Every structure is written in structure tokens, then in C-alpha cells.
Amino acid sequence: MSSSPSNEEVLALEDVSKSFGPVQALEGVDFKVRAGEVVALVGDNGAGKSTLVKVMSGIHHADSGRILFEGRPVTIARPNDAVGLGIATVHQDLALCDNLNVVANLFLGREEMDPGIGHVLRSLDETDMERRSHELLGSLAVTITDVRDEVGTMSGGQRQQVAIARSLLGEPKIVLLDEPTAALGVRQTAQVLALIKRLKEQGHGVVVISHNLADVFEVADRIFVLRLGRESGVYDADKVSQEDVVGAITGAKSGGNGAGGEE
Numbered sequence: 120m121s122s123s124p125s126n127e128e129v130l131a132l133e134d135v136s137k138s139f140g141p142v143q144a145l146e147g148v149d150f151k152v153r154a155g156e157v158v159a160l161v162g163d164n165g166a167g168k169s170t171l172v173k174v175m176s177g178i179h180h181a182d183s184g185r186i187l188f189e190g191r192p193v194t195i196a197r198p199n200d201a202v203g204l205g206i207a208t209v210h211q212d213l214a215l216c217d218n219l220n221v222v223a224n225l226f227l228g229r230e231e232m233d234p235g236i237g238h239v240l241r242s243l244d245e246t247d248m249e250r251r252s253h254e255l256l257g258s259l260a261v262t263i264t265d266v267r268d269e270v271g272t273m274s275g276g277q278r279q280q281v282a283i284a285r286s287l288l289g290e291p292k293i294v295l296l297d298e299p300t301a302a303l304g305v306r307q308t309a310q311v312l313a314l315i316k317r318l319k320e321q322g323h324g325v326v327v328i329s330h331n332l333a334d335v336f337e338v339a340d341r342i343f344v345l346r347l348g349r350e351s352g353v354y355d356a357d358k359v360s361q362e363d364v365v366g367a368i369t370g371a372k373s374g375g376n377g378a379g380g381e382e
């Protein structure tokens with residue numbers, strides 16, 4: 120599969136606003152993700168990044184605006200709606216069970232997702248699950264040596280990889296990652312960035328929130344900057360300097376280089 124993004128917009132938000140009481144967390148935001156594209160979502164603390172991800176993943180409902188999935192208007196009222204459409208989310212807390220091994224974490228709760236998938240998965244025995252775990256992790260080049268190891272004994276990087284792999288079992292088209300490298304050291308960050316590139320190569324659209332602009336420039340095709348709940352710039356990553364992105368984050372500069380996809 121090609122590693123350059125397609126022109127097909129898988130997910131598009133139009134004029135989305137969301138407030139929490141007096142706090143306007145998002146205001147008139149247009150945001151899109153294409154197949155095979157990595158979009159980095161950056162901005163200062165409180166800029167609205169997590170809120171935007173939560174609107175796409177069905178945790179929050181936008182006050183106004185539209186969401187289109189593969190060109191069709193959709194309602195994402197709860198997390199299951201997002202999962203059903205093919206939008207997977209890895210939240211910052213990962214929601215892994217430390218006392219269970221990798222296989223158990225990958226398949227945990229799967230039977231509740233969708234009757235079709237659930238039926239197939241329920242019929243899997245331990246050997247099948249272990250084989251499928253190896254297949255999945257192998258296809259992602261995940262750096263885990265023993266899928267029978269308890270997740271609680273693993274490094275932050277390995278845990279992040281397990282959580283991302285787990286999100287892929289429903290075969291999503293879009294993967295949303297909220298600060299996947301925030302707690303990681305240099306080597307583990309590199310492993311997670313390699314995994315993000317792998318997701319892109321496999322044709323997934325990826326949205327990644329990150330504070331680290333070096334990480335952002337390493338994996339992103341486009342960089343979307345939020346500031347105080349509004350878009351403050353959208354850039355093709357290969358046509359913008361780190362300095363200009365910082366300017367958009369802090370408000371010293373805004374605009375973008377036409378990478379919003381309005382062609």
C-alpha cells in the first residue's frame with residue numbers, strides 16, 4: 120500500500136463548537152483526516168485538543184457543527200457509534216489491565232463490541248488468541264517478546280504499543296492517539312513513532328496529539344494547530360518550520376500554508 124496520503128477524506132468535522140458551561144473549548148473548528156495520513160494535533164494546554172478527539176470518539180457531543188464519515192453526515196453520540204464507524208481511540212490512560220497478559224488485554228471485552236465480531240472472537244480458544252496476537256503484533260513490528268507477560272511488568276513504550284494494537288482489532292479506518300509519547304523515553308518514543316508510521320502504511324488515517332514538535336515533524340503529514348479552541352493554523356509538515364508552528368501555538372503567528380485541504 121502507498122505511504123502517501125490519499126485524497127479521500129475519511130473523517131471530516133465542519134464548524135464544530137463545544138462548550139463546557141462558560142468555557143468555549145472548541146469554536147468553529149473544521150478538521151479532516153484522510154486515509155493513510157498522519158495529522159498531528161498540537162496546541163498549548165487547554166487549547167481543546169483532547170476535547171476535539173473526544174468529539175470524534177463519541178465521549179463528548181458537539182454543541183453545533185457536522186461530522187462526515189466517508190462523505191456522509193453521521194451522528195457520534197457515544198463511543199460505540201465511533202467504534203462502529205471505524206474510529207478507534209487510544210486515550211492517555213490506555214485502560215489496560217496490569218494483572219493480565221498481552222493476549223488477555225488485546226481480546227478483553229471484545230465480545231461486547233459487535234455481534235458479528237463477538238461471535239467469531241468468542242469461538243476463539245487460547246491458542247487461537249495467542250496466534251492472532253502474534254500475527255497482529257508481528258504485522259505492526261511491535262517490540263514485545265512474550266505475549267504471555269503481564270502488561271504491568273512492561274515498559275511504558277510496550278504498554279502504549281499494546282494499547283494501540285488493541286485498538287486495531289476492530290479494523291478501524293481512523294486511529295486517534297492522545298499523547299502516545301508523553302510519558303516515554305527516547306528509545307520507547309522511537310518505537311511508538313515507528314508504529315504510527317506502520318499504521319499509516321497500512322492505510323489508516325491517524326490523528327496524534329503531541330507536545331513534542333520533534334516527534335510531530337517525524338511522523339506527521341499535516342499539522343493542525345489549536346489555540347483557545349480555534350484553529351490557529353494548518354500546515355503541510357514538509358512546508359513549515361518548527362518556528363512557525365510554535366508561532367501558531369502561542370498566537371504570535373497564525374494562518375497556515377493552505378494544507379487544510381480546501382483545494
Ligand SMILES: Nc1ncnc2c1ncn2[C@@H]1O[C@H](COP(=O)(O)OP(=O)(O)O)[C@@H](O)[C@H]1O
Nearest residue numbers: 139142144162163164165166167168169170171
Ligand atoms: N469535562 C470538562 N468539563 C469542563 N471543562 C472542560 C472539560 N474538558 C475540558 N474542559 C476545558 O476545556 C478546555 C479545553 O480542554 P482540553 O480539550 O482538555 O485541552 P487540551 O487537551 O488541549 O489540553 C480547557 O479550558 C478545559 O479546562
Ligand SMILES: [Mg+2]
Nearest residue numbers: 165168169170
Ligand atoms: Mg489534552
